[in-house]
């Protein structure tokens with residue numbers, strides 16, 4: 001019994017066939033498209049860095065004030081930016097943790113009360129200003145607010 005012949009023409013399901021040659025052609029073109037996308041997307045990702053389309057800037061919570069001892073520091077990453085947060089007896093300060101010489105990450109030296117760069121011995125004071133070494137500029141400072149015992153930094 002032939003079902004297609006029994007059904008009225010309005011209700012016949014049209015079967016579409018694909019030849020082996022067309023299938024292989026489609027498979028190869030799809031593979032090329034995926035390969036091309038795999039090469040182009042990383043290039044586009046490189047051209048438009050994360051900082052442009054990453055998390056929105058503005059005031060972002062870092063941690064509780066008590067998480068940093070007076071005279072101590074903490075390094076954090078906020079919205080793709082490495083920061084070093086210093087707590088003095090009177091205030092909290094935040095600077096970029098990226099050395100202005102060649103981009104190494106700086107550390108807090110509580111003994112010397114200075115921000116030190118381990119790469120070429122660059123030294124910054126507690127205001128981010130260059131004290132010694134090759135860094136050409138001070139560390140960029142970020143706005144800090146302490147609200148309800150929590151530290152917020154503008155990135």
Ligand code: FES
Nearest residue numbers: 099101102117122
């Ligand atoms: S990278 Fe910091 S002193 Fe050179």
